[in-house]
Amino acid sequence: MTTMHTLNPTADPATDIDEVARLIRADGTRVCDGELDPWVDDVDHAFLRDLYRDMSLVRSVDTEGVALQRQGQLGLWAPCRGQEAAQVGTARALRPDDFVFPSYRELGVGLVRGAEPADVVLSWRGEVHATYDPQRMRTAPPQIIIGAQSLHAVGYAMGIQRDRGGEIAVAYFGDGATSQGDVNEAMVFASSFAAPVVFVCSNNQWAISEPVTVQARFPIAGRAPGFGIPSMRIDGNDVLACLAAMRWAADHARSGAGPAFLEAVTYRMGPHTTSDDPTRYRAPEDLEAWAQRDPIMRLEALLKAEDAWDDAFEAGVADRADELAAAVRDAALHARSREPLAVFDDVYAEPHTALAAQRRRFGAYLDGFADDEEDAR
Amino acid sequence: MSRLTMAAALGHGLRRAMRDDERVVLMGEDIGRLGGVFRVTDGLLDEFGPARVVDTPLAEAGIVGTAVGLAYRGFRPVVEIQFDGFVYPAFDQIVCQVAKLHYRTQGRVRMPLTIRIPWAGGVGAAEHHSESPEAYFVHTSGLRVIAVSQPQDAYVMLRQAIACDDPVVFFEPKRLYHRKGDVDLADASPMGLARVARPGHDVTLVTYGAQVTTALDAAAAAEEDGVSIEVIDLRSLSPVDYRTLAASVRRTGRVVVTHEAGGEAGMAAEVITSLVERCFHYLEAPPERVTGHDIPYPPAKLEALHLPDLDRILDAVDRVLGRPASPTGFEDEVVIPEAEEAVR
Numbered sequence: 001m002t003t004m005h006t007l008n009p010t011a012d013p014a015t016d017i018d019e020v021a022r023l024i025r026a027d028g029t030r031v032c033d034g035e036l037d038p039w040v041d042d043v044d045h046a047f048l049r050d051l052y053r054d055m056s057l058v059r060s061v062d063t064e065g066v067a068l069q070r071q072g073q074l075g076l077w078a079p080c081r082g083q084e085a086a087q088v089g090t091a092r093a094l095r096p097d098d099f100v101f102p103s104y105r106e107l108g109v110g111l112v113r114g115a116e117p118a119d120v121v122l123s124w125r126g127e128v129h130a131t132y133d134p135q136r137m138r139t140a141p142p143q144i145i146i147g148a149q150s151l152h153a154v155g156y157a158m159g160i161q162r163d164r165g166g167e168i169a170v171a172y173f174g175d176g177a178t179s180q181g182d183v184n185e186a187m188v189f190a191s192s193f194a195a196p197v198v199f200v201c202s203n204n205q206w207a208i209s210e211p212v213t214v215q216a217r218f219p220i221a222g223r224a225p226g227f228g229i230p231s232m233r234i235d236g237n238d239v240l241a242c243l244a245a246m247r248w249a250a251d252h253a254r255s256g257a258g259p260a261f262l263e264a265v266t267y268r269m270g271p272h273t274t275s276d277d278p279t280r281y282r283a284p285e286d287l288e289a290w291a292q293r294d295p296i297m298r299l300e301a302l303l304k305a306e307d308a309w310d311d312a313f314e315a316g317v318a319d320r321a322d323e324l325a326a327a328v329r330d331a332a333l334h335a336r337s338r339e340p341l342a343v344f345d346d347v348y349a350e351p352h353t354a355l356a357a358q359r360r361r362f363g364a365y366l367d368g369f370a371d372d373e374e375d376a377r
Numbered sequence: 378m379s380r381l382t383m384a385a386a387l388g389h390g391l392r393r394a395m396r397d398d399e400r401v402v403l404m405g406e407d408i409g410r411l412g413g414v415f416r417v418t419d420g421l422l423d424e425f426g427p428a429r430v431v432d433t434p435l436a437e438a439g440i441v442g443t444a445v446g447l448a449y450r451g452f453r454p455v456v457e458i459q460f461d462g463f464v465y466p467a468f469d470q471i472v473c474q475v476a477k478l479h480y481r482t483q484g485r486v487r488m489p490l491t492i493r494i495p496w497a498g499g500v501g502a503a504e505h506h507s508e509s510p511e512a513y514f515v516h517t518s519g520l521r522v523i524a525v526s527q528p529q530d531a532y533v534m535l536r537q538a539i540a541c542d543d544p545v546v547f548f549e550p551k552r553l554y555h556r557k558g559d560v561d562l563a564d565a566s567p568m569g570l571a572r573v574a575r576p577g578h579d580v581t582l583v584t585y586g587a588q589v590t591t592a593l594d595a596a597a598a599a600e601e602d603g604v605s606i607e608v609i610d611l612r613s614l615s616p617v618d619y620r621t622l623a624a625s626v627r628r629t630g631r632v633v634v635t636h637e638a639g640g641e642a643g644m645a646a647e648v649i650t651s652l653v654e655r656c657f658h659y660l661e662a663p664p665e666r667v668t669g670h671d672i673p674y675p676p677a678k679l680e681a682l683h684l685p686d687l688d689r690i691l692d693a694v695d696r697v698l699g700r701p702a703s704p705t706g707f708e709d710e711v712v713i714p715e716a717e718e719a720v721r
Contacts, residue, residue: 129481145473155446185439346484347518349542354616
């Protein structure tokens with residue numbers, strides 16, 4: 001049962017960031033970990049390159065998202081720069097039929113799950129609230145309310161149990177969410193009912209301007225065992241460790257042993273959203289220190305050290321990253337707003353007389369401008 | 378036709394719904410072995426087992442939030458919030474998640490949840506056990522809101538709520554749980570329509586929930602006084618069946634709305650405004666509302682002073698009829714400011 005990394009009860013969530021399970025050091029050297037290694041013994045160079053490509057695509061789209069917002073094409077963007085490994089590594093460990101409940105920052109999870117370019121930008125542009133079909137992508141719409149989705153994942157997992165399905169449900173949330181009642185209630189329900197769910201906390205050190213120490217005085221992974229849930233604290237900038245840990249957690253949940261919890265220790269390199277100014281609350285030297293731990297550079301160093309890197313691969317990834325970013329830009333610039341009465345669509349699944357009347361009245365009001373539009377032509 | 382208490386009628390409704398559709402799952406605190414604190418789910422655990430009658434941890438957001446996940450998976454969860462005042466911890470999950478997921482996803486995700494709430498006062502309960510939170514949910518787009526007043530409706534409308542593809546907040550007046558009525562177990566009347574509980578031609582008295590009983594008592598008393606009151610039980614608070622209401626008001630020209638909840642921005646305010654929009658030229662008098670006071674629900678020994686009783690309703694009826702009645706209390710507020718200091 002104990003796949004948990006022993007936690008020092010005096011550990012500090014902010015300073016003891018090296019108390020994590022890891023397979024690739026910041027300088028790109030591969031290290032062994034008795035618990036994690038068996039979960040990635042099939043990972044060859046081709047697989048590592050795929051992980052590198054995925055992370056590069058996420059970064060490219062993320063950079064484009066920020067640019068589009070700055071150019072006034074998007075209302076808002078929530079950057080995930082620095083968190084690519086935590087997202088790609090964990091999402092790559094899942095089966096397509098597993099069901100994922102992400103927060104708004106999980107761009108990389110969405111891309112791995114099959115999001116299309118338009119899916120990435122239309123909601124930030126304000127055209128629709130949610131873009132892709134959650135049932136088809138088996139991924140819930142990104143959640144804005146902090147931690148609410150953790151309960152949805154547990155409920156979904158309870159449904160899997162009732163259907164005797166072999167899938168698992170996954171909840172992604174940040175360190176700030178662990179302060180929320182919903183996340184704590186989710187762990188109670190998951191544990192009590194042994195639901196096949198994995199909780200992934202991306203501890204990026206900051207909840208807007210609140211440091212993780214305002215959320216936690218002990219490493220967050222240390223909480224789960226108190227709920228009867230085994231947990232692991234991993235290096236969130238080490239994509240291989242994230243893959244391995246998630247494979248362990250998913251296997252644990254899938255086997256019927258109940259929920260598992262991962263804390264991926266990482267860092268949000270950018271602002272909380274494009275409306276935020278992190279220079280007001282964090283030190284440039286912290287940013288510099290974390291830049292040295294960059295997940296993409298780290299994997300590049302490993303690939304080079306293992307002689308699995310060549311110019312053609314690098315150029316191929318760069319081309320694909322540019323292509324995807326261009327497609328995202330194209331989707332944003334060519335978005336077509338829906339017709340006015342669409343604001344009333346899908347409020348209810350069945351007819352609702354009050355809303356139908358309001359729609360009728362607003363439609364009649366809009367029709368009153370038809371003559372003006374005719375004149376203007 | 379069976380003679381059943383409302384609690385038993387609700388239990389029958391749940392049993393029928395669970396037999397008809399194996400995706401119906403019940404969740405709540407103490408609903409299994411105990412059968413619910415009001416015994417509505419009595420016997421269901423034995424018939425359907427713990428996978429379908431789930432005793433949950435004591436966490437309301439958890440109950441509703443996990444039900445959301447079950448709905449994603451294609452289940453039709455029916456959750457019991459043990460008491461009205463306990464729904465507030467689940468408020469975010471209800472108004473931000475349950476109510477909005479269909480809209481947010483352009484109709485790709487359905488939330489056919491039924492949220493049952495033992496509701497309102499008059500039973501001498503402790504604090505937080507007598508609340509009337511219906512206006513919060515009526516105000517939330519994406520939810521349907523039902524309030525039942527008799528065993529027949531309880532049985533039929535609960536089944537309709539569970540079969541509905543939209544989320545339904547379902548209010549069950551605690552005061553009436555043990556009151557018996559005739560229940561036709563084959564009834565299939567449509568959802569969302571108001572019911573003329575007692576026909577009349579002088580005044581339209583609109584209400585819902587346990588207050589229907591009080592309104593009917595008032596109508597019976599008024600009859601002795603030669604006044605004919607038409608009592609309408611809304612049954613559906615969202616949407617409201619304005620066809621039935623407006624048809625009545627156009628005949629009577631007078632309207633009184635009564636409910637237990639406080640009056641400020643409440644159901645009566647909404648119903649009266651909507652009727653004025655539809656029936657202004659038919660009205661013979663300004664509409665009146667008779668509601669609970671805008672106070673926190675008072676201690677049990679004082680609750681009779683809060684709940685609108687027969688006399689307060691008849692007082693308002695007198696006013697809309699232009700008959701001598703108690704002062705409205707608004708008289709002093711109507712002042713025309715003559716100097717700047719007067720408008721402070």
